[in-house]
Amino acid sequence: MEFRHLEGFVAVAEELHFGRAAARLHMAQPPLSQYIRLLERDLDVKLFERNTRSVRLTAAGDSLLEPARRVLAEAAAARRTVLAANGGEVGRVTVGFAGASSYGALPRLTRAVTSELPGIELVLQGQTYSGEALSRISEGTLDLGFVALPTRGGISSRVVRVEQLISAVPDTHPLAERSSIDVAELADERFVAFPATRGSAVRDTAMQACLNVGFSPMITQEAPDAYNLLTVVGAGVGVALVVSSAQNIHMEHVAFRPLTGDVPTMSIALAWRSDNPSAALHSVLRLAEDVLPTPPN
Incomplete structure (x- = not known):
């Protein structure tokens, strides 16, 4: 059973017309008819009753329609997830913060991530003061922190x-x-x-x-x-x-x-380890440039 065969089946089942289903799939009608024959052979059932004037689902075809839709939807979701992960839009980013400076900035960042990057989970770790945050960023146990400058070697930062x-x-x-x-x-x-x-x-x-x-x-x-x-x-x-x-x-x-x-x-800054390869972190940092701009000098 191949995905393209299931896609062809769902299109015909929803259109109840081979010509319209083929047009919907941007393909010719003969290959679509071949998809359906191969799927019927694979399942050893008849999926459609056909004549020159009409197409209708058999009982077996009707029972397959919803499972087929679910399989295609899950496959599409899996594809979106992989593509999003490759683009840094899926993952977890740990954020350390403490003190009043982060109380205004952090909600703006978390709301923006929830809205614009729903596949990324921000794991918030409070009472993480600057010294502790910088140590944990260096160690790799914290991705991002609100800290006071200066930082230290190997850590990048941007004043917010x-x-x-x-x-x-x-x-x-x-x-x-x-x-x-x-x-x-x-x-x-x-x-x-x-x-x-x-x-x-x-x-x-x-x-x-x-x-x-x-x-x-x-x-x-x-x-x-x-x-x-x-x-x-x-x-x-x-x-x-x-x-x-x-x-x-x-x-x-x-x-x-x-x-x-x-x-x-x-000067309060967002800080992160310069060599942190996390695509999710860098997606958050790009978004932070919009919602937490660097103040003018």
């Missing part, structure tokens, strides 16, 4: 956002009454920060901002992600230095204030 460092203080704190805050004014405050052992670029940048004005911050509590960190700030436990995207997290009892002076910025 530039963040300003800002302050987050309890709304009952006296500094919340100010329109802006100098980092030096936080010298005597208790700080809430991201974990020291996870490679958080936000923590490193915040620590450097404090050191630049002459003090080492007193960290009294760590939080695993931006939501938890801001919850702790809102509870009055301490203050924090966060990226400007954190303002998109609507948290009660937290006041965000810009910092004055020479405030560090952070």
